[in-house]
Amino acid sequence: MQTTGSKKRALTEFFSPASPKRARKCPPPSEAKALPPDHPHDSYTTYPIPVPHLPAYLCNELLEAPFAASKRINDQADLDILYFQPFVPKDVADDLFHFIRGHLFFYRVQYKIKRGSIETLINTPRYTTVFGLDDTSQFHTDGSILEASTSKPISPNKYPTCSPRPIPQCLDELRKITETFTESSYNFCLVNYYANGEDSISYHSDDERFLGADPAIASLSLGAKRDFLMKHKPVPPKENGSALNSLNSAKPLKLPLASGDLILMRGKTQANWLHSIPKRKGGESDQGRVNITFRKAMVKGGTENYYQYNVGKGAVWRWNVVKREMVPWQADVKTG
Numbered sequence: 064m065q066t067t068g069s070k071k072r073a074l075t076e077f078f079s080p081a082s083p084k085r086a087r088k089c090p091p092p093s094e095a096k097a098l099p100p101d102h103p104h105d106s107y108t109t110y111p112i113p114v115p116h117l118p119a120y121l122c123n124e125l126l127e128a129p130f131a132a133s134k135r136i137n138d139q140a141d142l143d144i145l146y147f148q149p150f151v152p153k154d155v156a157d158d159l160f161h162f163i164r165g166h167l168f169f170y171r172v173q174y175k176i177k178r179g180s181i182e183t184l185i186n187t188p189r190y191t192t193v194f195g196l197d198d199t200s201q202f203h204t205d206g207s208i209l210e211a212s213t214s215k216p217i218s219p220n221k222y223p224t225c226s227p228r229p230i231p232q233c234l235d236e237l238r239k240i241t242e243t244f245t246e247s248s249y250n251f252c253l254v255n256y257y258a259n260g261e262d263s264i265s266y267h268s269d270d271e272r273f274l275g276a277d278p279a280i281a282s283l284s285l286g287a288k289r290d291f292l293m294k295h296k297p298v299p300p301k302e303n304g305s306a307l308n309s310l311n312s313a314k315p316l317k318l319p320l321a322s323g324d325l326i327l328m329r330g331k332t333q334a335n336w337l338h339s340i341p342k343r344k345g346g347e348s349d350q351g352r353v354n355i356t357f358r359k360a361m362v363k364g365g366t367e368n369y370y371q372y373n374v375g376k377g378a379v380w381r382w383n384v385v386k387r388e389m390v391p392w393q394a395d396v397k398t399g
C-alpha cells in the first residue's frame with residue numbers, strides 16, 4: 064500500500080492518533096421527518112416524488128472532506144485502488160445515510176437472462192436507483208434532455224427504454240466533492256440499499272464498453288459495515304504461461320467498508336478484477352447500508368443499461384419511518 068497526500072490538509076493531521084470527535088453544528092436529522100415543509104427540493108416529471116436538498120449543515124460538513132488521506136492499494140497485478148478510510152467522518156456519514164435512505168425512491172429490479180434455451184428470472188438482491196445521463200446528452204435545467212453537441216432537444220426516441228432523470232442536489236453535492244478528490248469526472252450516480260445481510264451483489268466487474276477503457280469508479284459506503292471482496296479474474300489457459308504467474312498468485316482482497324469510507328477503482332482494475340458484497344450474518348449486517356457509486360458513461364447504451372438494471376419496470380419503494388422498512392410507494396401514500 065502507498066499513501067497519497069490530500070490536497071487540503073497536512074498529512075501529519077491525518078495520521079495523528081484518534082482524532083477528537085468534532086462538536087456537531089446542529090442535531091442530526093435521524094429520520095426523514097425532521098425537514099420543515101418549506102425545505103427546498105428537486106422535482107422533475109421523471110421523479111415519482113420530489114427529493115429534498117441536503118440540509119445546509121451537511122453541505123458544510125462535506126466541505127471538510129476528505130477526513131483521511133487516501134491509501135493507494137496497487138501491490139498486485141492490475142490492481143489500482145484509492146481507499147479513503149474514511150472520506151467523511153462517521154457521524155456525518157450516518158446522517159447522510161439516514162437522509163438518503165429516507166428521501167430517495169428505490170426499485171427492486173427483476174430481469175430475465177437466457178442461457179441457451181433456458182430463461183431465468185433474476186431478482187436483484189438489493190434495492191437500487193439511478194440518476195444521470197451519458198456524455199452524448201445533457202439535462203436542461205427543467206430536466207428535459209438536450210444533445211450535448213448541439214444543445215438542441217434530443218430526438219424523442221433517443222432513449223426508447225428509459226426516462227433519464229437528473230442527479231438530485233443531495234447526490235450531486237457528493238458527486239462534486241468526490242470528483243475533486245478522485246481527480247475524475249462522473250455523469251452517473253447509482254445507489255444500492257442493502258436492507259440487511261441477506262442483500263448482496265455477486266462477483267462482477269464494471270467494465271462495460273460504454274464506460275470506455277480503464278474506467279474510474281468511485282464508491283461511497285454509508286451505514287452498516289459490510290465486507291467488499293475482490294479477486295483477480297481467471298486467466299485464460301492459453302495466456303497461462305510462466306510470464307503470467309503473478310496473475311495466478313494474485314491474492315483475494317477483503318476491505319471491511321465502514322460508514323463514510325470511499326474507494327476509487329481505476330486503471331486496469333475493472334478489466335482484471337471482480338468485486339462483490341456477499342451475504343453476511345452477524346456484525347452490523349442486520350442494519351441497512353447505502354452504497355453510492357459515481358461513474359462516467361460515454362455513450363447512450365450506458366444510459367439505457369443503467370436504467371434497465373437499476374430502475375426497471377416495477378414498483379417504487381420508499382423508506383417508511385414508522386415501519387422502519389422499505390414499502391411500495393403507493394401503499395406508503397395510503398397508509399401515511
Ligand SMILES: O=C(O)CCC(=O)C(=O)O
Nearest residue numbers: 255264282291340354356
Ligand atoms: O455496494 C458496494 O459496495 C458495491 C456495489 C457495486 O459493486 C456496484 O454497484 O456495482
